Amino acid sequence: MELDRDEREEHALRAAVLAGDEEAWRVLYDRHFDSLYAYVHARTRGDAHRAEEAVQDCWAVAVRRIRAFDPNAGAFGGWLRGIADRVLLNERRRWARRFRLRGEKGKLELAEAPPPRLERAELVAAALTSLPDRYQDVLRAKYEERRSVAQIAGDWGTTDKAVESMLTRARQAFREAWNRLDPTGP
Amino acid sequence: MEKPMDGNEPLVDGAPVPPEAFRRPSVPEGLRERVLAQTGRIVRRRRHTRRALLMAAVAVAYAGGAGTAFWLAPEAPETAGPVMTAEAPSQTPATAPTAMEVASAQEDAAPVLSDEILRDAERFTLVLKRATPERRLELLREAGDRWLDNYGDVDRAVSCYRQFLDQAPAGQLAKFHPDENWLLRSLRLARLEEKGYGNASI
Numbered sequence: 001m002e003l004d005r006d007e008r009e010e011h012a013l014r015a016a017v018l019a020g021d022e023e024a025w026r027v028l029y030d031r032h033f034d035s036l037y038a039y040v041h042a043r044t045r046g047d048a049h050r051a052e053e054a055v056q057d058c059w060a061v062a063v064r065r066i067r068a069f070d071p072n073a074g075a076f077g078g079w080l081r082g083i084a085d086r087v088l089l090n091e092r093r094r095w096a097r098r099f100r101l102r103g104e105k106g107k108l109e110l111a112e113a114p115p116p117r118l119e120r121a122e123l124v125a126a127a128l129t130s131l132p133d134r135y136q137d138v139l140r141a142k143y144e145e146r147r148s149v150a151q152i153a154g155d156w157g158t159t160d161k162a163v164e165s166m167l168t169r170a171r172q173a174f175r176e177a178w179n180r181l182d183p184t185g186p
Numbered sequence: 187m188e189k190p191m192d193g194n195e196p197l198v199d200g201a202p203v204p205p206e207a208f209r210r211p212s213v214p215e216g217l218r219e220r221v222l223a224q225t226g227r228i229v230r231r232r233r234h235t236r237r238a239l240l241m242a243a244v245a246v247a248y249a250g251g252a253g254t255a256f257w258l259a260p261e262a263p264e265t266a267g268p269v270m271t272a273e274a275p276s277q278t279p280a281t282a283p284t285a286m287e288v289a290s291a292q293e294d295a296a297p298v299l300s301d302e303i304l305r306d307a308e309r310f311t312l313v314l315k316r317a318t319p320e321r322r323l324e325l326l327r328e329a330g331d332r333w334l335d336n337y338g339d340v341d342r343a344v345s346c347y348r349q350f351l352d353q354a355p356a357g358q359l360a361k362f363h364p365d366e367n368w369l370l371r372s373l374r375l376a377r378l379e380e381k382g383y384g385n386a387s388i
Contacts, residue, residue, distance in 0.1 A: 009340050016372035020233020022226050024368035029225065033218055034210070041211040052214055056221050063225040124198065124207035143197045144208035174197065 010071040017066050025063065028076055035133060036080050042125035043088055050091070057087045081130055127177040135170035142167060237362070240378065244360045299328050319353070326350035327370070334369055343369055351377045 016024030037055050044050040061083050062069075069079050128136055141152045153163045197203055303309050310329070314322050330346035333339045347370050351359065360378060362371070 012340065012344070012369055012372055015376060016368040017229060018232070019372055019375045020229055020231075020236050021368040021371050022229050022233070024372070025226065025229045026222070027368065029222055033221075034213065037213050037217075038210055046211070048211075048214060051211075052217055055217065056224070059221050059225050060228075063228045121204045121207040124203050125209075128207070139197065140208055143203060144205070171195075171197065178198070 006075065007071050010076050013076075014066060014069055014071060017063075029059070032077050032080055035077060035129060035136070036084060039081055039126070039129035040084050040088070042122060042129050043084070045119075045122050054084065054087050054091060057091075058084045061087065075132060077132060123178060123182050126181050127174055130177045130181075131170065131173050134166070135173050138163065138166050138170050139174060236375075240360075240375075244378075299325055299332070301332075304329055304332055323350055323354060323358075326353070330370060331367065334367060340369065344373065347373050 010028075013024045013028055017028065036058060037051065040054045040058065041048070041051040044054060058080060062080055065083075069076060128139060131139070138152065141147045141155070142149075147155070149160050149163050149167070153160045156163070299313075303313055314325060317325060326346050326349050330343045330350060333346060334343035350370075351373060359374065359381075362374070366374070
């Protein structure tokens with residue numbers, strides 16, 4: 001099965017990186033750089049400067065903590081996005097600490113600025129880029145490129161049924177990601 | 187379980203999804219290379235530290251083994267008598283080799299591992315059986331490299347590399363080659379750890 005093979009490959013890559021193999025690190029890096037950047041870019045509402053800083057922090061954490069990555073628990077891309085969520089949360093807290101209120105008795109009171117609500121397009125982008133690559137690919141093919149199920153199946157060398165099944169799972173995953181980002185729902 | 191969607195089901199309810207939602211942002215120039223350089227340094231440092239510890243462990247193990255072998259080695263006995271030689275093979279009438287024998291002889295002498303042999307498990311096994319131990323190791327290493335580089339087949343590459351490591355003598359097992367790929371290197375290190383040469387962790 002392709003999933004098992006990906007898992008085995010990520011096991012081997014993780015072991016190689018822990019052993020100091022730069023080539024293995026490069027394989028992981030090249031595979032996931034663009035999708036991580038897109039995810040962070042969406043989560044920072046298109047702020048390229050913030051996205052750049054956050055992406056640097058994410059990869060620095062990933063290379064130092066790769067021993068904590070468990071391929072049995074999920075794909076490397078998902079683990080990276082988890083790191084990105086924590087990096088972005090810490091970043092928001094740092095910004096929020098800059099806004100302070102002084103009370104009547106001169107006490108400093110910390111006011112946390114609420115995280116800005118994402119606009120609809122930003123929500124879609126953030127939810128989409130949080131998905132595994134194969135789900136992103138099928139959703140982009142269907143909703144951005146407006147290809148039919150038969151056309152996608154032809155391009156990928158698979159059956160219509162397989163594409164429909166993948167679309168169902170991708171859409172479900174998208175809804176779950178959306179609800180995490182905006183609990184009021186799509 | 188949600189029934190498979192039809193072609194017209196929208197991605198989100200309500201207004202259509204704006205096209206910019208799907209747009210892939212362009213990565214700022216230089217960011218990719220800069221971050222790779224920063225993270226690559228950390229991976230390299232890890233390799234140098236690990237290699238230094240590994241070599242130290244192998245050196246200690248080798249010194250211990252060599253010392254023990256020297257201490258335990260018996261004295262060479264005095265021998266006398268004729269030196270035995272192999273008998274000359276009996277002469278048999280020459281017969282024309284069959285096509286299969288010719289092909290097999292060509293495979294034995296083949297300096298390169300052809301794709302045809304690589305992809306035919308039976309022929310590859312036969313070639314390995316007939317090869318000298320040194321040549322067998324070369325073939326297994328080359329097969330692993332080809333499966334990974336040319337076909338992207340990690341499973342077959344792992345199988346070849348494992349056989350290579352199974353048959354490699356201890357001294358060769360600990361020898362790292364600069365042109366080894368990530369997969370062989372990680373399997374080699376795992377094998378060394380199994381044998382107790384690489385217990386240090388980073």
